[in-house]
Amino acid sequence: MLETNKPCTATDSDPTLATANNVDISSCDREQVHLVGAIQPHGALLVLQEPSLRIVQASINSADFLGIPCEQLVGQCLDYLLGDENTAAISAQLLAKKLTGTFTHLLSLPCLAHRDGAVHITGNRIDSLLLLEFERSRYAAELHPAHAYCGKLQDIIQQLHGHAGLLNFLAVAVEQLRDLTGFERVMAYRFDRDGSGEVIAEAKDTALEAYLGLHYPASDVPEPARRLFALSPLRHLPDVDYVPVLLYPALSPLADGRPVDLSHSFLRSVSEMYTGYLRNMGVKATLVMPLMKCGKLWGLISCMHHSAPKYLHYEQRFPIELFSRMVSLRIGDLDNLDHCAYRTRLDQAHGQLISQIGRAETHRQALFGNTINLLNGFDADGAALLEEGQVTLLGLTPTVQQVELLMQWLTQQPADVLATHRLSHDCPAAVEFSVVASGLLAVRVSRTSLTWVMWFRPEVVSERHWAGDPNKPVIINDEGQACRLQPRASFALWKETVRGHSRPWLDCEIDHASRLRQSLQDILVERACQLKELNTELEHSNQALSSFVYAASHDLKEPLRGIHNYVELLRLEEGGQLSGQGQQRIDTILRLTDRMHDFLVGLLEYSHISHTPQDLFNCPINSLVEEVVEMLKQANPNDSITVDIQPAMPTILCNPTNVKVIFQNLIINAIKYNRAAVKTIKIGCHATNGNPVFFVQDNGIGIPPEFHEYIFQPFKRLHGNKEFGGGSSIGLAITQKAVTQQGGHIWIESEQDKGSTFSFTLAPEQADERV
Amino acid sequence: MKKMRSLMIVEDSDEDFEVICWALQKSGFTHPVIRSARAEEALMHLITELSQAERLNPYPCLVLLDLNLPGMNGLQLLEALGQRQPPLPVPIVVMSTSNNPVDIVASYRLGAAGYILKPFKLELYLEKIRELTHYWFNTVTLPIGEDGEN
Numbered sequence: 001m002l003e004t005n006k007p008c009t010a011t012d013s014d015p016t017l018a019t020a021n022n023v024d025i026s027s028c029d030r031e032q033v034h035l036v037g038a039i040q041p042h043g044a045l046l047v048l049q050e051p052s053l054r055i056v057q058a059s060i061n062s063a064d065f066l067g068i069p070c071e072q073l074v075g076q077c078l079d080y081l082l083g084d085e086n087t088a089a090i091s092a093q094l095l096a097k098k099l100t101g102t103f104t105h106l107l108s109l110p111c112l113a114h115r116d117g118a119v120h121i122t123g124n125r126i127d128s129l130l131l132l133e134f135e136r137s138r139y140a141a142e143l144h145p146a147h148a149y150c151g152k153l154q155d156i157i158q159q160l161h162g163h164a165g166l167l168n169f170l171a172v173a174v175e176q177l178r179d180l181t182g183f184e185r186v187m188a189y190r191f192d193r194d195g196s197g198e199v200i201a202e203a204k205d206t207a208l209e210a211y212l213g214l215h216y217p218a219s220d221v222p223e224p225a226r227r228l229f230a231l232s233p234l235r236h237l238p239d240v241d242y243v244p245v246l247l248y249p250a251l252s253p254l255a256d257g258r259p260v261d262l263s264h265s266f267l268r269s270v271s272e273m274y275t276g277y278l279r280n281m282g283v284k285a286t287l288v289m290p291l292m293k294c295g296k297l298w299g300l301i302s303c304m305h306h307s308a309p310k311y312l313h314y315e316q317r318f319p320i321e322l323f324s325r326m327v328s329l330r331i332g333d334l335d336n337l338d339h340c341a342y343r344t345r346l347d348q349a350h351g352q353l354i355s356q357i358g359r360a361e362t363h364r365q366a367l368f369g370n371t372i373n374l375l376n377g378f379d380a381d382g383a384a385l386l387e388e389g390q391v392t393l394l395g396l397t398p399t400v401q402q403v404e405l406l407m408q409w410l411t412q413q414p415a416d417v418l419a420t421h422r423l424s425h426d427c428p429a430a431v432e433f434s435v436v437a438s439g440l441l442a443v444r445v446s447r448t449s450l451t452w453v454m455w456f457r458p459e460v461v462s463e464r465h466w467a468g469d470p471n472k473p474v475i476i477n478d479e480g481q482a483c484r485l486q487p488r489a490s491f492a493l494w495k496e497t498v499r500g501h502s503r504p505w506l507d508c509e510i511d512h513a514s515r516l517r518q519s520l521q522d523i524l525v526e527r528a529c530q531l532k533e534l535n536t537e538l539e540h541s542n543q544a545l546s547s548f549v550y551a552a553s554h555d556l557k558e559p560l561r562g563i564h565n566y567v568e569l570l571r572l573e574e575g576g577q578l579s580g581q582g583q584q585r586i587d588t589i590l591r592l593t594d595r596m597h598d599f600l601v602g603l604l605e606y607s608h609i610s611h612t613p614q615d616l617f618n619c620p621i622n623s624l625v626e627e628v629v630e631m632l633k634q635a636n637p638n639d640s641i642t643v644d645i646q647p648a649m650p651t652i653l654c655n656p657t658n659v660k661v662i663f664q665n666l667i668i669n670a671i672k673y674n675r676a677a678v679k680t681i682k683i684g685c686h687a688t689n690g691n692p693v694f695f696v697q698d699n700g701i702g703i704p705p706e707f708h709e710y711i712f713q714p715f716k717r718l719h720g721n722k723e724f725g726g727g728s729s730i731g732l733a734i735t736q737k738a739v740t741q742q743g744g745h746i747w748i749e750s751e752q753d754k755g756s757t758f759s760f761t762l763a764p765e766q767a768d769e770r771v
Numbered sequence: 772m773k774k775m776r777s778l779m780i781v782e783d784s785d786e787d788f789e790v791i792c793w794a795l796q797k798s799g800f801t802h803p804v805i806r807s808a809r810a811e812e813a814l815m816h817l818i819t820e821l822s823q824a825e826r827l828n829p830y831p832c833l834v835l836l837d838l839n840l841p842g843m844n845g846l847q848l849l850e851a852l853g854q855r856q857p858p859l860p861v862p863i864v865v866m867s868t869s870n871n872p873v874d875i876v877a878s879y880r881l882g883a884a885g886y887i888l889k890p891f892k893l894e895l896y897l898e899k900i901r902e903l904t905h906y907w908f909n910t911v912t913l914p915i916g917e918d919g920e921n
Contacts, residue, residue: 554868554869554871558784558839558868561868561889561891562784562786562787562790564891564892564893565786565787565790565893565896566786566790568892568893568894569790569793569893572893594891597891
């Protein structure tokens, strides 16, 4: 059963030994103990089809146990074994009870037709098959009322009253249970998060060696065993040396040939690994009950008998099962009660933090206040906040660099809430700061902004007592390609100095962290909504402003034109009567109104760009540029201008009005700010990463680098308003706006007296090609 | 007595009206000019069915229309006149400060015979008015004839 097909890795020094780190314990997990097709000999099993109740499989001990050989039973209906009346009673029970999960008691009979002695019949359904288990009553000829045991149970419950604290409670519980069951050793065993466990309460015969306080590695109760323990309220192995009873016929009754699943079967045959392990421990019989907390396996109550096999009848097991369920129920309460005061403190701290978060501008302010912060009321020595690459620390913590290192590891973790009390084990890089941070409790607040909140606990060096060397939980016999796992034989005390561990995080602490995470996220969502609203408002007010600028500049043009016209009329009609100074003043008024008119026209054009519908067309850039150049040459007939247009520029999907505005303004600039005898302008395009970059280059006066960041601002002049023909100083702002409307960007390369090159793109880029 | 063909100017701004008159005078324009400062007033004048003899002011053979007017604006006037059946026998030329394509397109759609941007420079003003009057009064034959009757 234990052979695996996968060769196990072994250490270099000793090829026959595997350690907890390198052995593939899951090979044991692959042993499908629930599909063994055999049972223990203290009962009989029948597999039936419904609704015919025809028997399709029977354990081979039927002759002995039920009085009819299995070969004879298979193919018959249940009434062949039980008679009409009893079969009808079973059928009625099957109708009344919902048979899933654990085995349910269906019927007890004082005797069977072909066999003396009272029996209990329990049943379960799996894979559309009905499984019936038969167990003898403790009393040969009559059924003993279970309430005789319940009276005893009542005494025990009485005893348990008034024992405060979880460990006290369990100590009394195991003592009482030893009394009730007669087992020589009863232990309460608690699982750690890593699957290893510790004996936390024990009642035993004085002659036996104590296991209290001992730790057992996770491989001692492997995952499939833990799963099965969680499934049934009670597992009983009366004799480790039992001979398994096979099912007849061996061929599965299921259509797909899978063996019948005995997960919930009380009689199910157990793993050889388990019996071997028990034999090595000197155990002859066991009774194991799960301790559940919040639906999860928290621990086990394990009863062991060392001197001889020990079988508990159904009547004896019944109150024990009830008792263990009651203990399970109490564990959650007691565990919570133990931390009741602490929980209250954490609740207060949470409330304070939340109200501070509501008031503060940033997470940093909210979580790291002088009086209210992440460490208030919380049993941790340090805390950290990581937000958009910024680290904030409080108390005893790793350094900023170390927290950043930790962050890299955290981002790879799938969980949003992470608690470890042995950080360097989980994240090897953390070994360098394990003294201050062996315990880490971290919550991810946002995946997008990589926000984490963390708490740290320092290392606590302690001594742990193991039942045997935990590094050698199994022995592997190398047999060529295959290898055989064997249960370990040594349980001698093995002392380990535990390093890199902190005090473990309590459930209520993890809960506190999770709640804080939730609150921070809620606030993030709320702020995102507020931001969205503000953005919409801003957009509206931008639009309103733009409309206002448009309307205002348009309306201002009219009176301005009036002033201009009147002054011109004055000059024309009555200019001769004015003094020379008067005429000069008239000229100044006209020049100023001209300038103001230029401003207004520029403003109109600037705001007009936002109002232009952004319809896109496939435009050959060459013809657009040629059109603009032609127009500008006509407007500047006195200048000597050479324009060199690169042939075969691409055809681009763009808004032609915008693109004309861009080229027009850049070429006007190139002509205007140019003192060269022959003004030379080069217009072309080069592709970077497939995104064309257009340029307009001139031999003009250039712009010193310190002004490059200002030139695209509206009304920003670098020269006096009478130099270079004045102007509205809004041309480059309009250009930039038009470029932005296209999704592109614009930049300048220029030095004083060496000309300028304006480059721009007309589409959002895949890669930034700015120099 | 034969009545002269006349020009109607719908313009609320006294200053603009004065500049236009100055330009008309400089262009040697001698026809009568009727001014209406409001679109409503102009509308009444243009749609009232009276013979020329009954009119205080003659029925114009060309209208120069400003768009930006108090109350009913120029575009609304164009719209109101455009809905008349049969169509009015008078061409309307818009003269506005607005170079907004929306205004220009709307004016033509509503039946304007022309669109002139009011120039900023007096010199250009003169040019435009001269060109306009020359075209409408000397080049084309207008529906309202020399005697003012159609």
